[in-house]
Amino acid sequence: MKLLNTAMPSLHVFDTLESEVRSYCRSFPTVFSKAKGYRLWDAAGNEYIDFFAGAGALNYGHNHPSMKQKLLEYLLEDGVTHSLDMATEAKERFLERFRSVILEPRGLSYKVMFPGPTGTNSVESALKLARKATGRSTVIGFTNAFHGMTLGALSVTGNKFKRRGAGIPLHHTVSMPYDGYMGKDSDTLDYLESYLNDSGSGVSLPAAIIVETIQGEGGINEASIGWLQRLEGICRAKNILLIVDDVQMGCGRTGTFFSFEHAGITPDLVCLSKSIGGYGLPMALTLIRPDLDIWEPGEHNGTFRGNNLAFVTAAEALRYWETEHFAQEIAAKGEIVHRFLLQLVAEYPQLRGEVRGRGLMQGIAFSIPGLADEVSKAAFAKGLIMETSGTDSEVAKIMPPLTIDEPGLAKGLDILRQSMREAAAERDTSGMKRESK
Ligand SMILES: *Cc1c(COP(=O)(O)O)cnc(C)c1O
Secondary structure, eight states, X not given: OOOSOSOOOOOHHHHHHSOTTOOHHHHSOSOEEEEEBTEEEETTOOEEEESSHHHHTXXXXXXXXXXXXXXXXXXXXXXOOBOTTOOOHHHHHHHHHIIIIIIGXXXXXOXXXXXXXXXXXXXXXXXXXXXXHHOOOOEEEETTOOOOSSHHHHHTOOOHHHHHTTOSOOOSEEEEOOTTTTOTTOOHHHHHHHHHHOTTSSOOOOSEEEEOSEETTTTSEEOOHHHHHHHHHHHHHHTOEEEEEOTTTTTTTTSSSSTTGGGTOOOSEEEXXXXXXXXXXXXXXXXXXXXXXXXXXTSSOOTTSOBHHHHHHHHHHGGGGSSSHHHHXXXXXXXXXXXXXXXXXXXXXXXXXXXXXXXXXXXXXXSSXXXXXXXXXXXXXXXXXXXXXXXXXOEEEEOOOTTOOHHHHHHHHHHHHHHHHHHHHTBOTTSOBOOXX
């Protein structure tokens, strides 16, 4: 597939007025105007398949019809839009739905906190509460973790470039090796446990350990079920709070509503954002083990914790979780992606790709520097939006909306195959770039 229109819209105002900090518009340099389901269109009429899904904020696709309908009805009725954290009917409905569709069927009794509209707000609130509840200050995070861009979240984030942006030392945290970090034969929790058990290790008993079940930004590194269960056991034995940051992997990305369900663990605190609003509207939740809900009223506050438009679409989005059907669908599509990727890396062995992830959070890690960016760039030119992740952007990340149909999935994967073929044509059998003629 070729783009319809080779004339790309001008990015002039963005290039001259918008801060240098802008990022995704550099990877996908066009001006978007319309979006529906798994597709986006730019101002020149080019069509794109979205394998990025708002970094996980659009699990139900763009402009979902029934969510849009609910939103329009609410707006036309002059439903409350902004309400700080006052009680509104929209929030009431969301809370009741969240309890009946998500919490109760899973036997979970979490209290629900609205920490502010973003994922990093949820992480900040979880860190604060863990410190307050335990009276301890240290929090353990993991290598290659990503938890957000505010200071507390950055302090448990691995990436050097992002940490440096803080401009101050990031204290009161310790980084430990994530599952697989020391190679396949080493259980990194042996290392963690020996630090916690040894009074000479220099690591004091932490308030909490914060973990992602799959590291999305860190390069689609997946923790095994056994590792997650052992981590939970260590936390229980030492009275350390376990925080799962499910901001990106939650809301069905890995196949179940919470990404930790398959491991059978119950975190003390859970961070949710990105797709919880359903429609791409800002919203975040922090789920709290009831006895840990020791906040004083207003102790963590914020003007935009009552995004009623997001509550309306979030309540509607939960329809997907009323039966087992959606989870089965995600598993089936995840299987299609997995088989396709395995075949693809086998077709081009010189590109030395490794398939990672599960559900609709998968990707190919390349050991050749720059290759993932090259493939992503080639894909964009053919009408596929696909991001890279990992410390050195070494992973091509495939995360379409969970609602994508099989023809859409096949079309996107075909563009990926063409982009890989192009990258392979430019390289010899050792993976080195050929001299340009
Ligand atoms: C995106 C993300 C965050 C931060 O969310 P923002 O809404 O960008 O602040 C935190 N944790 C994880 C795992 C994420 O993927």
